[in-house]
Amino acid sequence: MNKEGTFFRLLKYMGRYKLLYAGLIITMLVSIVLDLSVAWFLSLITNAAVKLEVDRWPILILMGVGMLICISLIAYFDTYLKQKASLKIRNDIRQDTMEHALRLPQSYYDQHHTGDLLARFTSDNQAVGEASGNVIMALLKNPLLALCAFIYLLSIHWPLALITISIGPLMILAGKTFGEVMRKKGIRLQEAMGRTTSFLQDVLGASILYKIFGLEKKIANQYRQYSSEISEIERSQGKIQGAANSVSQGIANLTFIIAILLAGFFVAKGSLEVGAMLAFIQLMNYLVNPFSALPSLWSGMQQALAGAERIFQVIDFPKEYTELPQESHAKASFSELAVSNVGFSYTDSVDDLVLRDVRFHVYAGQTIAIVGTSGGGKSTLFKLLMGLYIPTTGTIEIDGRDREAIGLREYRNYFSLVPQESVLFTGTIRDNIMDGNPSVHEEQMIAAAKQANAYDFIMKLPDGFETEIGERGSRLSGGQKQRIAIARAILRDAPILLLDEATSALDNESERVVQDALTKLMVGKTTLVIAHRLSTVQNADLILVMENGQLVEKGTHDALLLAGGRYHTLYHSQMEKDEQSLVLEI
Numbered sequence: 144m145n146k147e148g149t150f151f152r153l154l155k156y157m158g159r160y161k162l163l164y165a166g167l168i169i170t171m172l173v174s175i176v177l178d179l180s181v182a183w184f185l186s187l188i189t190n191a192a193v194k195l196e197v198d199r200w201p202i203l204i205l206m207g208v209g210m211l212i213c214i215s216l217i218a219y220f221d222t223y224l225k226q227k228a229s230l231k232i233r234n235d236i237r238q239d240t241m242e243h244a245l246r247l248p249q250s251y252y253d254q255h256h257t258g259d260l261l262a263r264f265t266s267d268n269q270a271v272g273e274a275s276g277n278v279i280m281a282l283l284k285n286p287l288l289a290l291c292a293f294i295y296l297l298s299i300h301w302p303l304a305l306i307t308i309s310i311g312p313l314m315i316l317a318g319k320t321f322g323e324v325m326r327k328k329g330i331r332l333q334e335a336m337g338r339t340t341s342f343l344q345d346v347l348g349a350s351i352l353y354k355i356f357g358l359e360k361k362i363a364n365q366y367r368q369y370s371s372e373i374s375e376i377e378r379s380q381g382k383i384q385g386a387a388n389s390v391s392q393g394i395a396n397l398t399f400i401i402a403i404l405l406a407g408f409f410v411a412k413g414s415l416e417v418g419a420m421l422a423f424i425q426l427m428n429y430l431v432n433p434f435s436a437l438p439s440l441w442s443g444m445q446q447a448l449a450g451a452e453r454i455f456q457v458i459d460f461p462k463e464y465t466e467l468p469q470e471s472h473a474k475a476s477f478s479e480l481a482v483s484n485v486g487f488s489y490t491d492s493v494d495d496l497v498l499r500d501v502r503f504h505v506y507a508g509q510t511i512a513i514v515g516t517s518g519g520g521k522s523t524l525f526k527l528l529m530g531l532y533i534p535t536t537g538t539i540e541i542d543g544r545d546r547e548a549i550g551l552r553e554y555r556n557y558f559s560l561v562p563q564e565s566v567l568f569t570g571t572i573r574d575n576i577m578d579g580n581p582s583v584h585e586e587q588m589i590a591a592a593k594q595a596n597a598y599d600f601i602m603k604l605p606d607g608f609e610t611e612i613g614e615r616g617s618r619l620s621g622g623q624k625q626r627i628a629i630a631r632a633i634l635r636d637a638p639i640l641l642l643d644e645a646t647s648a649l650d651n652e653s654e655r656v657v658q659d660a661l662t663k664l665m666v667g668k669t670t671l672v673i674a675h676r677l678s679t680v681q682n683a684d685l686i687l688v689m690e691n692g693q694l695v696e697k698g699t700h701d702a703l704l705l706a707g708g709r710y711h712t713l714y715h716s717q718m719e720k721d722e723q724s725l726v727l728e729i
């Protein structure tokens with residue numbers, strides 16, 4: 144997107160608050176009038192002093208006090224309204240970004256680091272907020288104030304006014320030159336911020352890992368590099384800002400000196416009053432200052448546009464749903480899941496397929512086990528079943544209808560998932576269980592916890608169901624987290640259950656309790672289970688053996704053993720390993 148496009152999109156957000164901006168324009172106009180009246184007031188005082196008109200002082204004092212009060216009031220309203228506009232726009236953009244983020248396809252999250260996404264919610268959002276309040280209003284006010292001051296100057300002494308205005312084109316040129324460089328630096332800075340946030344998120348969320356592996360020094364060095372990169376860009380931004388200020392101040396001071404020398408000369412020649420000269424000097428401030436502020440304002444705007452561009456990249460990424468889905472309700476039942484000729488590539492290229500010609504049927508109430516070597520495509524198949532990715536070739540149909548015909552949200556309502564390591568949200572145990580179905584009653588929630596073998600341990604916690612579980616459940620053991628996730632899945636009550644090696648990360652005792660909870664969860668459901676331990680899948684109605692993205696065998700445990708193929712080899716090599724480890728343990 145070009146920067147004009149970005150700017151107009153930002154303007155649309157501002158357009159939502161027309162009244163607020165109308166108020167800001169009014170305060171801006173009043174403040175311009177007040178600024179100019181200060182010049183006029185100066186000339187009144189000076190002329191009264193030169194002409195020894197002492198009797199005019201009471202009225203002049205009253206006028207001065209009146210102007211001071213007005214200036215203070217306007218300054219208050221101006222700051223308040225700018226702040227309000229900026230906060231409202233930041234809030235709107237934040238919410239739009241979130242609504243889009245929630246509808247982004249899984250492929251976005253696989254390709255982007257969440258830390259980078261976070262930076263777009265925070266530092267980019269802040270830059271945009273600054274631009275839509277202070278910066279844009281200053282960019283409007285400054286040229287207008289300069290124009291009004293110029294017209295006033297013309298009425299005082301036109302040759303002097305023309306000399307003074309010559310500063311304008313020079314300042315605009317400086318503003319454009321420095322602004323463009325600042326924009327590029329701005330983009331680099333925001334990207335570096337994104338990288339650093341990603342790094343911090345990884346590291347701070349894995350304190351155990353760096354402590355155990357002694358990675359502190361390595362991480363500190365890496366962070367030094369990230370931090371130095373930010374400092375380096377900020378330093379060079381500082382240099383550009385410094386150069387912009389110095390050039391603009393230089394031009395401003397030069398114009399100022401020339402104009403004052405000439406004004407003094409005209410006063411000495413008697414063609415200009417002393418009061419007019421003072422007013423002239425004050426007006427010159429209003430002409431020169433806005434122009435000298437222009438380069439840095441322009442570069443601030445460019446930086447904000449760089450931030451806005453990064454936010455709009457998220458908002459423009461093709462999303463899964465047009466509307467934010469409503470609270471989802473699991474489907475009551477289903478009859479048949481048909482996977483036909485499914486091929487899939489993460490890169491959308493048929494040369495890069497990680498699944499090839501996968502086909503099988505699952506009927507209501509069956510338990511299907513998916514086994515095979517690492518990297519064979521088991522988890523990818525689950526992602527396709529859950530509608531996180533679309534098959535590159537072939538179809539997945541539930542009761543004769545595919546994902547598109549059913550509608551994505553409704554399609555996902557057929558499924559419930561218990562992954563290898565369950566993801567819980569920061570909050571209480573109750574919040575996490577109720578995520579399965581927020582509309583159930585207390586008794587149903589407790590029953591689900593009991594069925595998931597979680598009730599006893601929850602009751603032993605000081606706050607029971609109200610216990611805060613820490614970041615992603617960090618205050619719970621692996622087995623406890625799995626049991627909370629199972630209680631959540633019980634409440635969801637979806638007809639198809641996907642178990643992705645749900646007990647593989649647990650020790651024997653914990654595995655037994657969780658497996659028991661899973662068995663209860665599986666009652667009356669259709670279950671697809673990814674399993675590494677072949678001993679756990681012997682009772683499955685159908686076992687699918689996957690290798691290199693293909694279904695190399697399928698059948699029951701007994702049939703596959705009899706067939707003496709891949710499953711037979713896998714099974715026996717695992718049995719041997721188990722026996723060896725048993726001997727070692729003894």
Ligand SMILES: Nc1ncnc2c1ncn2[C@@H]1O[C@H](COP(=O)(O)OP(=O)(O)OP(=O)(O)O)[C@@H](O)[C@H]1O
Nearest residue numbers: 253489490497515516517518519520521522523524
């Ligand atoms: N998001 C992704 N982007 C690109 N390639 C991926 C992605 N996820 C997985 N892959 C690749 O797809 C292939 C299948 O991976 P998948 O995770 O489905 O295997 P798996 O059978 O579940 O393995 P494991 O048993 O080790 O978990 C692998 O070659 C993997 O590198």
